[in-house]
Amino acid sequence: MNKCSGSSEFFKKIPALENKRNKRIVVYTAIFGSYDELKTPEIIDSNVDYFCFTDNTGLKSDIWNVIVLPCLYRDPRLSARALKILSHKTMKNYEYSVWVDGSCKVVHSIEDFVFTHCSGENICTFKHKNRDCIYKEARTCKLKGKDEPRIINKQMDWYKSLGYPKNNGLIESTVLVRQNNEKDVKTLNEEWWNIVDSNSNRDQLSFNFVAWRYDIKYKVLEGEES
Numbered sequence: 001m002n003k004c005s006g007s008s009e010f011f012k013k014i015p016a017l018e019n020k021r022n023k024r025i026v027v028y029t030a031i032f033g034s035y036d037e038l039k040t041p042e043i044i045d046s047n048v049d050y051f052c053f054t055d056n057t058g059l060k061s062d063i064w065n066v067i068v069l070p071c072l073y074r075d076p077r078l079s080a081r082a083l084k085i086l087s088h089k090t091m092k093n094y095e096y097s098v099w100v101d102g103s104c105k106v107v108h109s110i111e112d113f114v115f116t117h118c119s120g121e122n123i124c125t126f127k128h129k130n131r132d133c134i135y136k137e138a139r140t141c142k143l144k145g146k147d148e149p150r151i152i153n154k155q156m157d158w159y160k161s162l163g164y165p166k167n168n169g170l171i172e173s174t175v176l177v178r179q180n181n182e183k184d185v186k187t188l189n190e191e192w193w194n195i196v197d198s199n200s201n202r203d204q205l206s207f208n209f210v211a212w213r214y215d216i217k218y219k220v221l222e223g224e225e226s
Contacts, residue, residue: 007082007197010073011089014053017067019093023049026091027098027110029064030083031056033076036102038064045111049094053083078196081203084173085193088180101174114177122185123218124177128170128204134159135166137204147200155199159209169208171220184216 028051052064091097118124195206
């Protein structure tokens with residue numbers, strides 16, 4: 001399979017997602033490299049659009065609008081992360097976008113979830129179940145072999161040099177609700193992606209840091225994701 005030379009080329013290959021019926025919310029996911037199976041939501045909202053990005057030409061769904069990408073950015077995992085993080089590049093025509101990891105299944109109404117828990121918030125996500133610190137998450141990633149220790153260590157040393165504090169929170173990142181046309185969302189997305197693309201590919205090691213560095217406000221939810 002041909003690979004794109006950079007993230008800009010990768011996004012040029014993505015067709016414009018049209019909000020044809022003037023819906024306020026879009027939920028989207030990505031299934032690349034056979035890491036996950038596309039899960040059918042248990043509750044379907046008539047006022048929500050559903051999109052799935054994939055490199056699997058055989059993937060079909062009666063609910064999800066499946067978008068097959070003709071190339072990958074560097075590797076399947078980073079392709080999914082690029083789409084996850086840079087939501088403002090593809091979800092421009094919706095008031096809210098809701099990212100759901102391929103490992104998750106939507107079991108509640110997306111519309112109810114957004115307007116009950118995230119109304120008036122530009123960025124909304126879940127608190128990590130087990131940890132509240134990027135540095136602790138970094139140690140766990142190294143112990144579990146999630147990324148190369150030298151890459152993680154270099155990134156954590158950079159954070160320390162800038163005075164990033166310990167125990168400053170940690171998000172789960174499997175579900176992200178954003179108002180993509182807002183300036184702070186675009187800043188978060190771009191800076192978050194810059195770090196993931198050039199440092200550890202573990203996006204949980206950079207979200208809270210970016211929010212701290214650029215003073216970006218976000219709402220943290222507790223409990224189980226959608």
